[in-house]
Amino acid sequence: MRGSMLAVTAGLWMGAALGVANAAPRETRIPEPAMQTAAQLRQTALESDLGYRVIESLTTEVGPRLPGSEADARAVAWAEKKFRELGYDKVWLEPVTFPKWERRSESAQVLGANAQPLKITALGGSPAGTVEAEVVRFPDLASLEAAADGSLAGKIAFVDYEMQRARDGSGYGPGSRVRSRGPSTAIGKGAIGFLMRSAGTDSHRNPHTGITRFDEGLTPVPSAALSVPDAQQLSRLLALGPQRVRLAIDAGWNGTATSHNVIGEITGSKAAGRGKPQEVVVIGGHLDSWDLGTGAVDDGAGIGITMAAGALIGQLPKPPARTVRVIAFANEEQGLHGAKAYAEKYAKDIARHQIGAESDFGAGRIYAFATSAPPHAKAAEARIAQALAPLGIEHTPGKGGPGPDIGPLVERGLTWANLRQDGTDYFDLHHTPDDTFDKIDPKAIAQNVAAYSVFAYLAAAAEGDFGSAPKAPAPEAAK
Structure with a gap:
């Protein structure tokens, strides 16, 4: 009798365990206090010229940044110093080698x-x-x-x-x-x-x-x-x-040259029960540029926008649960070399990368937002969209795609977000001598910084995940 009871009990336990394993993921949610903080952060960013000043600094002090050039090396040193000046908790370099x-x-x-x-x-x-x-x-x-x-x-x-x-x-x-x-x-x-x-x-x-x-x-x-x-x-x-x-x-x-991905972090909360500082929300742009202009819209703007967004999150009285990681990618222009190196290095840590977004489409205003989040995170996506709406940003589920430097991570399982910029005049300037700082509109940059600040903060504050999970990248021949 006792043996029969044990068998029944074991069967019930195994059934319950299988039920938990096969259950749908818990719905990801964003708590109301985080929404209130995001509203304050959005206003602070709109009133700040920090992103504009970071772009000015990069394009003035370094200028054009052809990968592997002397100016590229100066840009790396500039980015490392700028992250520290902006109050990032952790800053480091990761080498990237490529043909020059x-x-x-x-x-x-x-x-x-x-x-x-x-x-x-x-x-x-x-x-x-x-x-x-x-x-x-x-x-x-x-x-x-x-x-x-x-x-x-x-x-x-x-x-x-x-x-x-x-x-x-x-x-x-x-x-x-x-x-x-x-x-x-x-x-x-x-x-x-x-x-x-x-x-x-x-x-x-x-x-x-x-x-x-x-x-x-x-x-x-x-x-x-x-x-x-x-x-x-x-x-x-x-x-x-x-x-x-x-x-x-x-x-x-x-020959070859070695540059660096430059990475800065605003560390997530370490409070017991709510902190997840080992998990990261990734934003960034690429540090290099072509040599004809000074790389202001491509991609000094993306560097300024995301550096400023992370810095403003770091100035909040309390950090979000997760870490916000800002990456200044090396050599995007000649083949996504920095992005591929980063994706290779962190391939086994994709699940820790909750969601990622890249600013690499100039300096125009953001007009639309979407993600590749799975169904259990769609409510959280909608809450982020709600916080972005006052910036004139429409929620467009199912539309858009990842930025180029985020792409190699997406191939390995990262969930992407897309904050789409108005690129009507982007290709008037793209890769030309006209890509210079005078083309940057400070109000448009402030709107971008506000959007990236809100997105990164709320994604980092969310309760639950956004569905990132490791997967094997497609073979080169199949792309």
């Missing part, structure tokens, strides 16, 4: 009866070289891809694709594919050089740079972007008849 590309000089001219200079910039990754050849124009990447093999032998390919302006930046995908895929495609058709209309929406005589890649097994050729007016000019000249262009680039890869 250098720009030295670049020029282009139309030759012959219509001789005239063209404003160009070498694409990141372009080799050095000088070529003189007839130019063949293509209206888009698809038409270049459709060209017959060998049809560009001894010629310069010119893709004259006009990027479209959009609030959400959706026109950049087709434009950037011309830059990333165009040179290799042209080489495959026999071209000895590559030109493209800049992936931009401005009408200034400022070409837009950006990284390109060459397929394995191909011999790279000089590759450059024309300013939009110069691309239009070249197109008009080609309508008159064949044109020869001289393209001269002195640039190329030069």
Whole structure:
């Protein structure tokens, strides 16, 4: 009898245990006191110019920050010092090593009866070289891809694709594919050089740079972007008849360099029963920039916004339960090198990374918010959206995606948040000499800082999780 009773008791216990294991996760909630604190934090941030001053400091004291350059090293030292000045509890560096590309000089001219200079910039990754050849124009990447093999032998390919302006930046995908895929495609058709209309929406005589890649097994050729007016000019000249262009680039890869991810933390509460300082909410931007401007909107703005947001949270009388971690990522521009290094280092700690958001789309106002949180955290997402609404931010569940540097973490299981900025004029400035501090609107930056402060604080104060869990990243070949 006793044995039967023990068996029944054991069965009931096992059933209860399985029931707990299979139960849906407890709903994540944000307590009312945290909402009240967030409202105060939001107002403090709107009245602060801290983000604006951090951007000014970076772009003035360091200027352009090409990965691997002397200025890149100075930017790392600047970021470490700035985190400490802003009162972060913990600040450290993590090394990131990558191939080093250098720009030295670049020029282009139309030759012959219509001789005239063209404003160009070498694409990141372009080799050095000088070529003189007839130019063949293509209206888009698809038409270049459709060209017959060998049809560009001894010629310069010119893709004259006009990027479209959009609030959400959706026109950049087709434009950037011309830059990333165009040179290799042209080489495959026999071209000895590559030109493209800049992936931009401005009408200034400022070409837009950006990284390109060459397929394995191909011999790279000089590759450059024309300013939009110069691309239009070249197109008009080609309508008159064949044109020869001289393209001269002195640039190329030069060994490797080591930079650093710079990380600052506002430590979460250590109060018994409510503190979870070992768990982190991640925000950040990338510290590097291209070399033509001073990297104000890309991505000095993201650095200033997120550094200031973390600092304002650190000034609260009581910290949230979780730690707020701000990351200034290394070398985003040439291949997400800092982001990939961070994701690799912390792959086993993804569950400790509750949720992450990145500011890397300029300095425009934030207009929408969403996350990839699972159903049990949707109520908490809605509460964050409620606190963001007074800033003019709409809750758009199911829309958007992670920022580029957050992407490698998302592939490993991180839950992302997206605070979408108005990018209507972002690609007027992106990767050009016009990306300078005078383009920064202090009121728009204050709104961004308020949004990131509210988001990070409430995510860190939430009771329950946002669903981050480790998973294997997709194989490179499948991407």
